[in-house]
Amino acid sequence: MVSSPMPDEGKSTISANLAIVLAQTGAQVLLIDCDLRKPSINRLFKLPTHKGLTSILCGIDKIEEALNENVVQNLDIITAGPTSPNPSELLGSTRMSEFLSIVQKAYDYVILDTTPINIVSDAIIVAKQTAGALLVVRQGQSRHDQLNKAVESCGFAGVNILGIVINEARAPVSYYGDGLYYGYKYPAASGRKQYKNNSAVF
Numbered sequence: 001m002v003s004s005p006m007p008d009e010g011k012s013t014i015s016a017n018l019a020i021v022l023a024q025t026g027a028q029v030l031l032i033d034c035d036l037r038k039p040s041i042n043r044l045f046k047l048p049t050h051k052g053l054t055s056i057l058c059g060i061d062k063i064e065e066a067l068n069e070n071v072v073q074n075l076d077i078i079t080a081g082p083t084s085p086n087p088s089e090l091l092g093s094t095r096m097s098e099f100l101s102i103v104q105k106a107y108d109y110v111i112l113d114t115t116p117i118n119i120v121s122d123a124i125i126v127a128k129q130t131a132g133a134l135l136v137v138r139q140g141q142s143r144h145d146q147l148n149k150a151v152e153s154c155g156f157a158g159v160n161i162l163g164i165v166i167n168e169a170r171a172p173v174s175y176y177g178d179g180l181y182y183g184y185k186y187p188a189a190s191g192r193k194q195y196k197n198n199s200a201v202f
């Protein structure tokens with residue numbers, strides 16, 4: 001599952017991009033919008049919301065009825081579905097566990113986009129039923145104390161942290177100019193770092 005400490009750090013953007021690049025490797029991928037409070041995967045991929053996770057969990061739709069197949073080659077998507085008055089209960093329900101165990105068997109990767117960890121408990125509830133959490137932080141926006149709090153919450157709940165993504169990371173100033181054209185640098189023969197304007201130049 002993909003989450004972040006606070007709102008607007010790029011969870012949905014990273015979930016969508018991660019799902020696409022995994023699908024491009026030939027793996028079968030399912031992306032599910034588990035942010036039932038502020039869904040956005042439907043908007044990113046221009047998909048309908050009248051069927052989705054909430055309607056599956058309420059027993060209104062079967063999985064295959066709410067599935068948007070091959071939105072991108074090898075990528076299926078389930079949107080959040082109609083607004084629900086009790087997102088936490090739905091995400092923590094037995095139906096959700098059963099649903100996840102079915103889709104986990106059917107796909108190589110199941111990516112879950114979720115709510116911010118420090119704001120509501122939904123993400124932690126979901127994370128407990130997954131292989132782990134990928135945490136997104138946004139350069140120039142996320143704060144250390146917020147990330148620490150999210151990491152602590154994962155620890156308390158026994159959630160495995162798979163890694164941390166730094167969203168909107170800016171490239172350091174390049175030795176060759178403004179860094180726009182040379183995103184990758186090679187170590188100097190000596191391997192010694194030189195520092196210029198607080199940016200590492202190799």
Ligand SMILES: Nc1ncnc2c1ncn2[C@@H]1O[C@H](COP(=O)(O)OP(=O)(O)OP(=O)(O)O)[C@@H](O)[C@H]1O
Nearest residue numbers: 006007008009010011012013014038040116167168
């Ligand atoms: N790397 C990026 N570069 C430019 N814009 C970005 C980047 N990442 C995210 N955004 C923009 O920032 C806004 C918030 O991103 P996104 O919706 O992915 O965050 P979120 O963490 O899912 O937010 P929420 O907490 O509301 O669910 C969106 O308008 C998105 O297009």
Ligand SMILES: [Mg+2]
Nearest residue numbers: 011012035040
């Ligand atoms: Mg989002």
